[in-house]
Amino acid sequence: KEKDKKDLEKVTVVLDWTPNTNHTGLYVAKDKGYFKEEGLDVEIIMPGEAGADQLTASGKADFGVSYQESITQARVQGVPLVSVAAVIQHNTSGFASPAEKNITSPKDFAGKTYGGWGSPVEKSVLDSLMKIEKANVADVSIVNMGDADFFTAVKRDIDFAWIYYGWTGVEAELRGEKINMVYLTDYSEKLDYYTPVLATNEKMIKNNPEIVKAFVKAASKGYGYTIENPNEAADILLKAAPDLDEQLVKKSQEWLAPRYQDDASRWGEQKLDVWKNYADWMFENGLLDKKLEAEKAFTNEFLPE
Amino acid sequence: MINNLLKGWRPALVLLLLFIIWEMAVKLADIPAWLLPPPTDILKEAIEGWGNFHEHLQSTIKLSLLGFVIGSSVGLLTAIILHLIPMVRESIYPLLILSQNVPIIVLAPLLVIWFGFGLMPKIIVITLVCFFPITVAALDGFRQTPNELKHYMMMAGANRRQLFWKLELPFSLPAIFSGLKISATYSVMGAVISEWLGAKSGIGVYMTLASSSFRTDRVFVAILFIMILSLLLFLLILLAEHFLVRWKRMEAERK
């Protein structure tokens, strides 16, 4: 068995944050031996403050969990990141607010306070959504809430914030706090981008395509298992990260399981339109210096048939 | 003073040398700019991006200065209270040391809950970072007041207040100034950290944005200005010391 291990190709994958249900497929693939079947010995690493993208791009990590938004910005700056699979088919993020604030559609944003992390993207997104309902983003007071989490923030000063329903929204359900969600996908097609995605760097694709293929295949299998058995998959994640809150993981997993593949023909599929649309939108809003060559930013070629 | 500045040519030279080596290394090893930009790129970005950057810089300067003033006042006041009431000193001082081991980033959410997103939590963070060196330095200064001077003052009929204002406080000014020097440089760091608690502008904000949009050169511009700012604040305190504790300097020059 020792000898087996030596023959395995050592591969590292760096997460975008702390382990959560976005990553379950990777943990399943590791735990169930799918990676090993493909000849890989995978190590999963948390990036801490280091930032997953730089690590993946520089080759310190072979793969990373990233976002379409990041990869778009990165590629424009010459950072050689490529997305190889979409973890979740549609954007599950949206603007959340405590139910008593009565924020149910973008026009309700007016006169309220939004808590963000200080990126110019936020204002543009708010603007796009509000324009649809003929409201003006200038009426929203945007406050940077830094490292504070959603629940903390809405206790003070803040009326609504941008969250992933699959994690923070589920936590709200668990706490019995009623929240309203305004999903991006409900209002704009351009904003239905892939988040998160699995990424690697160009060098990896050029020099070790077989490893990329093997990795994506095993990951696909892992997410497949998760879709079928959310409860068992959640247990595997909890085993790997026992400090996570069990209830939250279970419930979040249940919520997310049908959304990994959703309406796509296979897990991980990415469409050129989605990449193009979003990059165009960013460019139009002055969020990019240059236009993105969307064809080079992602590839479906490593996904199993 | 001017002497000291002139002496600075040697470290400046070393710094220049470091920059040249850095530039060469980046060029020769063909390191991509997003990984480690060469100094010339950083300089270029600092100049080109100035129009956008100076606003951030301004708000950080304001925040650091305000935080420093409040933080060091709190520090000095704490020292005075601890000094004048020995019982408080014995019960609180060890806890103050302990307080320096609470990671500030962990406190952040609590501060936000209690004080919202305004100026208050930021000032608290800077104060937490700033006050301790001054408290320690001032307490040391008070305690090190020579016994002979105290004895003379007491024999000559000084009361507790006169003893403090006419002897202990002026005597510990040099010590307080060394505390101020440390705090001054910390206050810039503290301001940047506190901006991560949510701010609209500031070097901290600029830096997060830069790093999330892969502008490593801008991250370095931010570092550069943090260092320059720290240095300037340090020099400011040095200048104040130069005028306020003349006697100590003159004494030192004599030796």
Place this chain on the structure above:
Amino acid sequence: MINNLLKGWRPALVLLLLFIIWEMAVKLADIPAWLLPPPTDILKEAIEGWGNFHEHLQSTIKLSLLGFVIGSSVGLLTAIILHLIPMVRESIYPLLILSQNVPIIVLAPLLVIWFGFGLMPKIIVITLVCFFPITVAALDGFRQTPNELKHYMMMAGANRRQLFWKLELPFSLPAIFSGLKISATYSVMGAVISEWLGAKSGIGVYMTLASSSFRTDRVFVAILFIMILSLLLFLLILLAEHFLVRWKRMEAERK
């Protein structure tokens, strides 16, 4: 020493009082536990979660100790080099001070990119946090060696090496130990920060996990242990000092 520990009852009492007030405040004001858990909850979690937590604790202890040993060695060595070669001191010392103003969190990604995920970048972070207080303290110690002792040694024919090993180094041991005490407590903080650079276990990891799954009580357990650990390391150095610089303590007791 034992005296000093016994004196600790007063701060301990204040601490206890603080905890009681905290508990009462939380209970009376009905603050939700995810916002600010009462001390009893934290204690309960510390005990119940121990089986899972002690692994994290162990790896942080190992990392802190290793980092501290390496960091303080680097610090001491730097001080010795700066002391023995005045030209190096003049050119490098100001830069060292400047180096303390680079926010470590900004350096982190660069360190990981340059040195990977191994032990190396973590040790570098702890070293950066640790070395400076020791360098400053040791340099001060070397420089404060009384002139009369130096003069005697030189008149008696001591060469540079003898002067350093027989006079300057032993004389500055107490100063070095005060540097070590500061560095020791910093090293725990440094280790926690360095774990944010990507580690599999450690209090830093535990803390991020806890905070990302909204377990405020666990975050406080982490803070609690960081403080305890810092305190223990501090006491360890105090103990070492107790045995190594007997003479200074005895001298002080005389006064």
Place this chain on the structure above:
Amino acid sequence: MSLLSIENVSKRFGENEVIRGLSLDVKAGEFVSILGPSGSGKSTIFNLIGGLLTPDEGTIRLQKESIIGKRGSISYMPQTPSLLPWRTILHNVLLGQELQGNINREKAIEMIEKAGLKEYIHSYPHELSGGMKQRVAFIRALLSPQPIILLDEPFSALDEWTRLGMQKWLLDIWDSHRPTILFVTHNIEEALFLSDRIFVLSHRPSHVISELKVPFSRPRNEELLLENRFLESKRTIHFALKRSNRE
């Protein structure tokens, strides 16, 4: 009639009995010395008079009033000059008055000039030599409003040559102002050269073993130190001390 009178004072620090049944008195305008070996409790006597310590027994009276535990009723010049390094000479000299509340700037300037320190009036203490600093400390004591000056071995930290100069200077000043002075020293020559009366103390626990009226007329000058009658007086005190040691 005595200005200061100490009667039957005793003081112990725990086990350590320092003073036992000590009595002495100082008349207005007199220069009185207390001569005693190191550790015999001379500084302790001053601390008792100055109100920093209270005696276990006995009375201490200044102008008939008890000053036990009362600070600030005497003017004091310590062994080290104890000037505040951040004050100019003028402001240092004024300190004694400042603590008592009324400042006389003109008088201070006049005294400093008389002491030959005119050019140093706005200098800081570190710019002065040891002897000059002691002069400033003495002027400070002289300017304080209290009726008696205590001097605690003011010259023992100076080197011999400077010390002699200071002694001569002190005699000069004293001759022209005639303040009441209680002087502490362990140097027989110094006590003889300066004072009207000398109280010789025993070893701990100390009390007065002999009181001596100094037989030399004033003004005195340096040559006195080398005269045979001076050596004679010195011998007397020396043997008195030796005898008390043997007891």
Place this chain on the structure above:
Amino acid sequence: MSLLSIENVSKRFGENEVIRGLSLDVKAGEFVSILGPSGSGKSTIFNLIGGLLTPDEGTIRLQKESIIGKRGSISYMPQTPSLLPWRTILHNVLLGQELQGNINREKAIEMIEKAGLKEYIHSYPHELSGGMKQRVAFIRALLSPQPIILLDEPFSALDEWTRLGMQKWLLDIWDSHRPTILFVTHNIEEALFLSDRIFVLSHRPSHVISELKVPFSRPRNEELLLENRFLESKRTIHFALKRSNRE
């Protein structure tokens, strides 16, 4: 035949001419004092002999060999005891030998015991009184292998009573070992009481203004200080110094 001879030595620090054409010599087994006012360059002379400074002019010879700029060729006892606080008395005493490379532990223990410090042999310096520390410093100098001991005002920091005790002790030790000693002081009595010959220095720039053979026989005791012939010698030196000041 002289063990140490200094000929025509001059030294200036920038503008400040400290020594001008100074000559003196010390024979083996002799106790020679240099007597001079403060700041006359006495310590500078020692630094020249010890090799810390080099003279601008002149020669310094030890046993016929030039020792200009050569450190470690003399044994030295400074004004302050300069004991290392982290070493026990025994290890402090051994320091002089240690620096030269060969250690004689037995001899050291013997000497410490002779000096009456037997119970302090493993104590640390802070446990000793000022006088005791100076004894240790002297033993350290005595045990160093060099043929001459320089003593730079070793007793001037002690109070008068301890100082007298130390002088008597030094005379005792010297009588039994007869080391060669060059002693610096600004105290006329001390020089007269201790030495065989005295070189009296002028003010800066200093040179020898008079050389004096001390007329008292050995062993000497304390009473000598109170005799008339002692006062006589003191007067001689005093007036010699006074004359040179006036020049």
